[in-house]
Amino acid sequence: METTNFLPYAHQSIESSDIDAVTAALKHEVITRGSQVAAFEQEVCQRVHALYGVAFCNGSTALAAAFQAAHVGPHDRIITSPNTFIASVAGGVRAGATLRCVDIDSYGNIDLSLLAEEINVPKSRGRAIVVPVHIAGVAVDLTQLDDLIFMPDTVVIEDAAHALGSSYPDGTPVGCCAYSDMTVLSFHAIKNITCGEGGMVTTNDPLLYQRLKKIRDSGIERTPVTGADAGAPWYYEVDELSCNFHMTEFQAALGRSQLQRxxxxxxxxxxxxxxxxxxxxxxxxxxxxxxxxxxxxxxxxxxxxxxxxxxxxxxxxxxxxxxxxxxxxxxxxxxxxxxxxxxxxxxxxxxxxxxxxxxxxxxxxxxxxxxxxxxxxxxxxxxxxxxxxxxxxx
Ligand SMILES: Cc1ncc(COP(=O)(O)O)c(C=O)c1O
Missing domain, CATH: 3.90.1150.10 (Aspartate Aminotransferase, domain 1)
Structure with missing residues (x-):
């Protein structure tokens, strides 16, 4: 009879320092929407050389929020590779976009030599929303991708759920958004670092940053300028339907602890x-x-x-x-x-x-x-x- 310990295909690495960090966060007065989340966002941004980061409760909601922040809707077409998890496209397809897939290269990533045929097809309406997925952690060459794009309204949302800690061929870190509008990370249990569940969108665009924060917060505008009660400290308005996509303080504490390793x-x-x-x-x-x-x-x-x-x-x-x-x-x-x-x-x-x-x-x-x-x-x-x-x- 087999007695050897089962070796799973993937597993998280949790050490006592992680447990201490989570315990401290749980003992704190504020257990959600507090300083741990803000610090985690800042530390990830420092690490990947991006200006802004917005943490989410998981990578799937972070991707959906990125599509929403970019106003993806009917007439737009998402272009990605078929070798990915449904979350890479679900938010955009739910919003009414169509989908075009491009075959893969020898790493399992989108084949950039084939993408050229798809990306600049003139359409009377709608934009190309390109979603390069850095599969298994291997970064798609975004400078090469950038060279292919000549429609100015093209949006690039990187699915970097697998790729925190990887670099592009030019040596810059995945997540820096030098050639994309947004990059989405996942901190699911078996990803490169974990929060249990968690995700983040990085961007260098201040307007997208503001939109992502609002979308994470049920679409709530806390300082509306219209409305009879605008200006009252208790007043808020919802000007766009979304959901509560917040990450907790103890998830962020785990993420910060993991990021150090x-x-x-x-x-x-x-x-x-x-x-x-x-x-x-x-x-x-x-x-x-x-x-x-x-x-x-x-x-x-x-x-x-x-x-x-x-x-x-x-x-x-x-x-x-x-x-x-x-x-x-x-x-x-x-x-x-x-x-x-x-x-x-x-x-x-x-x-x-x-x-x-x-x-x-x-x-x-x-x-x-x-x-x-x-x-x-x-x-x-x-x-x-x-x-x-x-x-x-x-
Ligand atoms: C390529 C890819 N994108 C997105 C996601 C979604 O991330 P999450 O599990 O954090 O929702 C995953 C998760 O497995 C993934 O593999």
């Missing part, structure tokens, strides 16, 4: 990636993503391509086999064009996306998180070979 997490994960690369290099039927971007990338996932079909296997069978050996695994992502909820917004077909279809057939995410050890990597590699070939080749 961002570089440690990066280094630990860089060394795990290097080990995986070495140990999997000669494994038949397994290929790894290109390593050129490794020094710039704070990896969130470790994905490999496996020739399931050629081996007479399926992804489900391999995942079951790994699970029986106490190894977790996952697949990222079911292509956007497969989701029934997007059928009305997206008219493209799977055959329009040969690279995504290849990824969908072959990719598997193996255990990858900062508290893993070299021995864990060995265990995963040995188990994977056992499952793929029914015999250990090492």
């Amino acid at each position: 961002l570089d440690t997490f990066f280094q630990k994960k860089a060394s795990l990636i290097a080990s995986y690369r070495r140990k999997l290099a000669s494994t038949p039927a397994v290929t790894l993503h290109p390593e050129a971007v490794d020094p710039l990338t704070h990896y969130h996932l470790f994905e490999v391509n496996i020739e399931f079909e050629a081996l007479g296997l399926t992804r489900s069978k391999v995942m079951e086999g790994l699970h029986a050996l106490s190894i977790g695994s996952q697949y990222h992502y079911v292509p956007l064009y497969c989701h029934p909820a997007l059928k009305g917004a997206l008219s493209q077909k799977p055959q329009d996306f040969p690279a995504m279809e290849e990824h969908y057939k072959k990719s598997l995410s193996l255990p990858f998180f900062s508290s893993m050890t070299e021995a864990d990597v060995d265990r995963v590699v040995t188990s994977l070979r056992t499952v793929l070939f029914q015999t250990c080749l090492t």
